[in-house]
Amino acid sequence: MGDKYLNLVNSGITKDLAKRLGLPRPAHLRRYHPGAPLVTGPVLVVGKGAGADAAASTLLDWNLDVRRHSGPKEKLGAIVLALDAIEHPDDLAAPVLETGAALKGLQPGGRVISISRPATAGDPTAVAAARQGVDGLLRSIAHELRGGATGNGILLTDGVDAAATSVTGALRFFLSGRSAYVDGQFLLVGSGKGSVPTDWERPLAGQVAVVTGAARGIGAAIARTLRRDGADVVVVDVPAAGDHLADVANEIGGTALQLDITADDAGQRILDHALGRYGRLDIVIHNAGITRDKLLANMDESKWNSVLAVNVAAQLRINEQLMSSGGFNKSPRIVSLASTSGIAGNRGQTNYAASKAAVIGMVRATAPLLANQDGTINAVAPGFIETEMTARMPLATREVARRLNSLQQGGRPADVAETVAFLAGSSAGGISGQVLRVCGQNLVGA
Amino acid sequence: MDNSSGNNIQQTAATSGQQNPADTGASGVRRKAVVIGGNRIPFARTGGAYARSSNQDMLTAALDGLVARFGLQDERIGEVAAGAVLKHSRDFNLTRESVLGSALSAETPAYDVQQACATGLETVVGLANKIKLGQIESGIAGGVDTASDAPIAVSEGLREVLLSVSRAKSLKEKLTAVSKLRPKDLAPDAPSTGEPRTGLSMGEHQALTTAHWEISREAQDELALASHRNLAAAYGRGFFDDLVTPYRGLSKDSNMRPDTTMEKLAKLSPVFGKNLGQGATMTAGNSTPLTDGASTVLLGSEDYARSRNLPILADVVDAEAGAVDFVHGKEGLLMAPVYAAPRLLARNGLTLEDFDFFEIHEAFAGTVLSTLAAWEDAGFCRTRLGLDKPFGKVDRSKLNVNGSSLAAGHPFAATGGRIVATLAKMLHEKGSGRGLISVCAAGGQGVVAILEAR
Numbered sequence: 001m002g003d004k005y006l007n008l009v010n011s012g013i014t015k016d017l018a019k020r021l022g023l024p025r026p027a028h029l030r031r032y033h034p035g036a037p038l039v040t041g042p043v044l045v046v047g048k049g050a051g052a053d054a055a056a057s058t059l060l061d062w063n064l065d066v067r068r069h070s071g072p073k074e075k076l077g078a079i080v081l082a083l084d085a086i087e088h089p090d091d092l093a094a095p096v097l098e099t100g101a102a103l104k105g106l107q108p109g110g111r112v113i114s115i116s117r118p119a120t121a122g123d124p125t126a127v128a129a130a131r132q133g134v135d136g137l138l139r140s141i142a143h144e145l146r147g148g149a150t151g152n153g154i155l156l157t158d159g160v161d162a163a164a165t166s167v168t169g170a171l172r173f174f175l176s177g178r179s180a181y182v183d184g185q186f187l188l189v190g191s192g193k194g195s196v197p198t199d200w201e202r203p204l205a206g207q208v209a210v211v212t213g214a215a216r217g218i219g220a221a222i223a224r225t226l227r228r229d230g231a232d233v234v235v236v237d238v239p240a241a242g243d244h245l246a247d248v249a250n251e252i253g254g255t256a257l258q259l260d261i262t263a264d265d266a267g268q269r270i271l272d273h274a275l276g277r278y279g280r281l282d283i284v285i286h287n288a289g290i291t292r293d294k295l296l297a298n299m300d301e302s303k304w305n306s307v308l309a310v311n312v313a314a315q316l317r318i319n320e321q322l323m324s325s326g327g328f329n330k331s332p333r334i335v336s337l338a339s340t341s342g343i344a345g346n347r348g349q350t351n352y353a354a355s356k357a358a359v360i361g362m363v364r365a366t367a368p369l370l371a372n373q374d375g376t377i378n379a380v381a382p383g384f385i386e387t388e389m390t391a392r393m394p395l396a397t398r399e400v401a402r403r404l405n406s407l408q409q410g411g412r413p414a415d416v417a418e419t420v421a422f423l424a425g426s427s428a429g430g431i432s433g434q435v436l437r438v439c440g441q442n443l444v445g446a
Numbered sequence: 447m448d449n450s451s452g453n454n455i456q457q458t459a460a461t462s463g464q465q466n467p468a469d470t471g472a473s474g475v476r477r478k479a480v481v482i483g484g485n486r487i488p489f490a491r492t493g494g495a496y497a498r499s500s501n502q503d504m505l506t507a508a509l510d511g512l513v514a515r516f517g518l519q520d521e522r523i524g525e526v527a528a529g530a531v532l533k534h535s536r537d538f539n540l541t542r543e544s545v546l547g548s549a550l551s552a553e554t555p556a557y558d559v560q561q562a563c564a565t566g567l568e569t570v571v572g573l574a575n576k577i578k579l580g581q582i583e584s585g586i587a588g589g590v591d592t593a594s595d596a597p598i599a600v601s602e603g604l605r606e607v608l609l610s611v612s613r614a615k616s617l618k619e620k621l622t623a624v625s626k627l628r629p630k631d632l633a634p635d636a637p638s639t640g641e642p643r644t645g646l647s648m649g650e651h652q653a654l655t656t657a658h659w660e661i662s663r664e665a666q667d668e669l670a671l672a673s674h675r676n677l678a679a680a681y682g683r684g685f686f687d688d689l690v691t692p693y694r695g696l697s698k699d700s701n702m703r704p705d706t707t708m709e710k711l712a713k714l715s716p717v718f719g720k721n722l723g724q725g726a727t728m729t730a731g732n733s734t735p736l737t738d739g740a741s742t743v744l745l746g747s748e749d750y751a752r753s754r755n756l757p758i759l760a761d762v763v764d765a766e767a768g769a770v771d772f773v774h775g776k777e778g779l780l781m782a783p784v785y786a787a788p789r790l791l792a793r794n795g796l797t798l799e800d801f802d803f804f805e806i807h808e809a810f811a812g813t814v815l816s817t818l819a820a821w822e823d824a825g826f827c828r829t830r831l832g833l834d835k836p837f838g839k840v841d842r843s844k845l846n847v848n849g850s851s852l853a854a855g856h857p858f859a860a861t862g863g864r865i866v867a868t869l870a871k872m873l874h875e876k877g878s879g880r881g882l883i884s885v886c887a888a889g890g891q892g893v894v895a896i897l898e899a900r
Contacts, residue, residue: 243511243691
């Protein structure tokens with residue numbers, strides 16, 4: 001599963017050679033580990049208004065070195081570009097050009113994070129134009145960044161305060177190594193709900209989480225990450241994967257629940273296990289998924305049905321059982337795994353793409369149903385992730401797939417897991433019904 | 447417990463002066479031992495999926511699956527007891543070594559038990575007794591066996607020579623010792639299921655008993671068919687989802703034949719008792735094959751289970767061991783449970799009518815059917831069991847309802863754990879009632895036990 005090319009272009013003679021030949025040079029990404037500094041250097045806050053003030057104040061609370069003006073040739077860990085107060089496309093010029101001037105000082109693994117408000121049909125035309133302009137701006141910045149630096153945007157729904165908890169949560173997530181493979185993405189904060197954890201290194205302490213499809217790959221990584229962040233984890237997979245599942249459970253001190261999630265009573269059995277053993281259930285991660293690739297012309301009923309049954313119908317049924325049970329109603333969190341295939345489509349994956357797009361639809365429609373209990377549901381859409389599955393792809397296909405993104409490399413299961421863990425945390429309480437891609441700004445479906 | 451119902455068996459028990467254990471339990475002197483759950487690896491036909499797995503590998507895997515199911519990582523369990531029938535001499539500390547290789551705390555003590563095929567059930571009984579006495583709060587019982595990785599000993603001749611060589615001091619003495627070696631001594635001594643005192647294999651012994659009780663070929667095949675169908679149906683409805691953890695690519699017992707039929711079973715030739723002519727009824731289809739596998743059962747006090755939010759499936763009520771004199775032909779090799787069960791039930795003031803499930807280990811279909819026939823036979827019950835009427839009839843609809851050893855296979859020491867965990871779950875699902883377990887064993891022995899639903 002290793003990316004040999006990435007290592008070659010980052011060391012020794014091959015590094016110089018790649019430089020001279022102008023070959024793509026993916027960087028080692030700055031990834032999170034407990035104790036890691038939030039950013040690598042000073043943070044420059046650009047722009048005027050509530051967003052800039054709130055961000056600067058938050059950053060100062062975290063004891064970071066915050067600058068409101070960039071000095072010449074100064075090395076920066078991150079740039080926060082606050083554009084929430086703009087009212088006309090003309091307002092973009094000053095803060096954007098100031099950002100541009102500071103970009104050369106951005107360190108490897110640096111961050112550019114915009115804070116703005118989404119354009120809506122009800123906005124005055126100039127305001128909408130300005131706000132929508134941020135979309136193209138931020139995505140282009142992300143494309144231009146090198147050295148493993150990323151650019152992402154926080155969108156604040158009108159009426160949500162710039163100091164809202166989830167703005168703080170999203171800011172911290174995007175600054176940190178947790179978002180290493182999230183690039184060129186916007187995340188909408190829709191309410192002021194949520195709470196800041198007492199310990200940012202164990203934000204899920206005291207919570208009980210269930211992860212489906214946890215025997216290996218991305219699911220196992222999610223289970224490990226949730227555990228690292230403090231949660232008690234129930235790992236679920238089909239009985240046939242039980243040996244790997246037991247290994248994961250024993251590694252993280254969790255419990256293994258062998259269960260086919262397409263069973264009629266799967267939701268009830270998950271709830272019984274969590275309440276029986278831990279007395280509560282706070283987080284459900286719908287990760288289990290299968291592929292049965294075939295061109296539609298050659299698709300048979302069983303390939304179509306099994307993918308839809310596992311990837312979305314089971315999630316719908318489980319959610320329904322959990323939400324009607326009365327045992328999953330104290331700020332519940334659901335995170336579903338979608339896919340960039342579900343956004344862009346993929347040849348040979350009509351069944352898979354339909355199921356993953358369906359997950360996105362389900363997430364959007366379920367969000368309002370959970371709002372009364374301060375619950376959230378979101379989707380995470382991974383792009384090319386280095387797993388046992390992608391390791392089996394033909395070499396050429398794999399190499400192309402790896403490089404077709406701004407970070408010019410595949411992500412790791414842990415990258416997906418970090419995003420899932422963030423959305424499962426209390427600080428993301430104001431984010432619901434959203435889809436966050438973990439794809440290194442993949443060109444597919446961008 | 448009501449002792450005044452005038453049942454003859456109870457009178458027998460009363461005259462023998464034995465105590466009713468339920469009385470001591472109710473008085474609070476002794477506390478309850480409960481079955482919390484179990485885990486086993488799928489059982490594999492010998493030489494199959496686990497051909498390269500040792501007893502220690504398999505027992506460790508079964509323990510790790512149990513740890514994962516109940517979140518016992520790094521926990522110090524009161525004691526782990528397990529064993530194997532076919533055991534290498536290097537595995538003298540098999541259970542402790544398996545614990546050390548597992549996810550349990552390395553401070554968990556362990557001991558090995560060996561009582562032939564009753565090993566697994568005896569580990570449950572022993573640990574349950576320690577729990578009842580308050581010596582431990584939790585225990586893991588288990589067993590494992592492999593005929594694939596069976597110990598092969600050197601011949602007695604070679605062994606004597608090797609020991610002489612090791613005692614010899616000079617080169618001359620060593621050479622003298624080696625010179626006593628003969629070619630025939632080089633042939634290895636493989637383990638067999640033969641009885642040391644009769645030279646007959648277990649199957650040949652059972653063939654005599656089967657013929658004695660005139661158990662028909664058809665009846666044996668029917669029992670085998672039911673075992674396969676019941677086991678397959680249990681897998682089909684997910685019954686084993688929380689009892690079995692896959693191992694080495696196997697997620698179901700490899701001996702199971704869900705699609706077998708009476709016709710297919712009827713085609714098999716007899717393999718035991720071939721000298722019995724018409725009485726040769728025992729085939730590979732209605733006898734258990736050599737099997738590899740391991741099983742574990744988590745036991746605890748009620749306090750232990752409750753304090754850790756663990757399920758309570760059943761109480762381990764009581765157990766009794768028995769043995770028969772098969773050497774002098776007084777009784778069949780595998781008939782000891784026939785004698786032990788009436789004693790156990792009498793002591794507990796129970797009859798066969800008081801049970802909702804019967805788990806009679808299917809060493810051979812003939813064993814189960816001979817057992818049932820003996821309990822229904824007035825003459826046998828009078829002369830051998832000392833009862834003035836038949837012990838009773840086992841309702842066949844309550845017998846081995848989720849399959850037994852004919853379908854699952856029989857890794858000797860692992861069978862007891864399979865049965866206890868399976869029965870405990872069945873009782874818990876039913877929500878009430880009792881189950882009787884009967885396991886026969888080599889050496890003319892047997893252990894029977896009672897579980898009660900929680």
